[in-house]
Amino acid sequence: MLTGEGKQPRIKRYKIGQQEIVQADCLRVLKRMPSHSVDVVVTSPPYNIGIPYRHYPDCKTESEYLEWIFAIAHQIRRIIKPNGSFFFNISGSSIHPWLPFELMVRLRALFVLQNHIVWVKSISIGEESFGHFKPLNSQRYLHHGHEHIFHLTCDGSVQLNRLGIGVPYKDKSNIVRRGHKYDKRCRGNTWFIPYPTVQKRSEKFDHPALFPIALPEYCIRLHRRENTYENVPENLHVLDPFMGTGTTLLAAQNLRCTGVGIEIDKDYVSIARKRLREMFCEMS
Numbered sequence: 226m227l228t229g230e231g232k233q234p235r236i237k238r239y240k241i242g243q244q245e246i247v248q249a250d251c252l253r254v255l256k257r258m259p260s261h262s263v264d265v266v267v268t269s270p271p272y273n274i275g276i277p278y279r280h281y282p283d284c285k286t287e288s289e290y291l292e293w294i295f296a297i298a299h300q301i302r303r304i305i306k307p308n309g310s311f312f313f314n315i316s317g318s319s320i321h322p323w324l325p326f327e328l329m330v331r332l333r334a335l336f337v338l339q340n341h342i343v344w345v346k347s348i349s350i351g352e353e354s355f356g357h358f359k360p361l362n363s364q365r366y367l368h369h370g371h372e373h374i375f376h377l378t379c380d381g382s383v384q385l386n387r388l389g390i391g392v393p394y395k396d397k398s399n400i401v402r403r404g405h406k407y408d409k410r411c412r413g414n415t416w417f418i419p420y421p422t423v424q425k426r427s428e429k430f431d432h433p434a435l436f437p438i439a440l441p442e443y444c445i446r447l448h449r450r451e452n453t454y455e456n457v458p459e460n461l462h463v464l465d466p467f468m469g470t471g472t473t474l475l476a477a478q479n480l481r482c483t484g485v486g487i488e489i490d491k492d493y494v495s496i497a498r499k500r501l502r503e504m505f506c507e508m509s
């Protein structure tokens with residue numbers, strides 16, 4: 226369908242629970258969003274490594290790709306609140322190992338890199354393996370077991386709720402000895418989040434590059450301060466400009482935050498709507 230904006234397709238919007246899904250090109254939608262209106266952005270863009278999405282061709286030239294992501298990040302810098310957090314998940318490939326770092330160097334003009342989190346997807350400790358192993362047929366390159374989550378903020382001074390995703394002390398005597406209030410310590414900047422085991426593609430919602438729901442949940446909970454008097458978590462507004470199958474919105478809904486997800490592919494929008502509707506039915 227066409228509008229008065231030349232040949233641009235109509236922007237479609239769907240509301241499910243506290244979440245809004247927008248079917249359109251994200252740059253176009255971001256340009257229309259009000260300044261300082263979002264608390265947390267969690268997103269994973271296409272990595273420009275030839276992933277077979279249903280419609281989006283993941284193969285820009287490197288300079289086109291860098292300029293495109295910079296333009297999107299520029300809008301995010303405008304839209305995010307001054308004390309907001311932008312969690313940017315990306316990975317390079319064996320052929321393009323510099324890409325995430327090139328991108329971060331560009332984004333220095335817009336953001337401070339407050340934390341660099343390593344998302345470990347699979348790991349071997351001694352003879353034990355944990356998480357999914359995706360074989361890589363190469364004599365030169367190692368299997369890819371981790372990705373980056375860059376935590377970008379406007380000035381590097383955002384106060385985080387580290388114990389919101391804290392882990393219990395192994396040695397409980399540390400709690401009294403060091404005068405801690407809770408049996409929790411900071412999780413650190415290495416997050417082990419394996420994918421749930423699946424047998425079929427359909428269990429991954431027919432999407433080649435989704436992240437586990439725990440990933441956006443950790444990001445939101447890390448940013449979300451608690452009102453200490455009433456023990457009520459802050460109401461946050463969350464954005465994912467590359468929503469895919471809606472995982473970030475599911476996390477936002479789980480945590481009772483409002484959210485907006487933007488996705489260009491109508492098939493992925495349908496999947497996100499279905500996932501959210503199912504979750505909303507379970508919750509209500």
Ligand SMILES: C[S@@+](CC[C@H](N)C(=O)[O-])C[C@H]1O[C@@H](n2cnc3c(N)ncnc32)[C@H](O)[C@@H]1O
Binds near residue numbers: 268434436
């Ligand atoms: C890495 S995936 C995100 C997956 C998501 N995190 C999930 O868990 O489902 C990137 C998504 O960006 C979408 N995309 C590509 N270009 C876009 C654009 N210009 N605007 C909005 N979405 C776009 C692709 O269709 C793809 O679904």
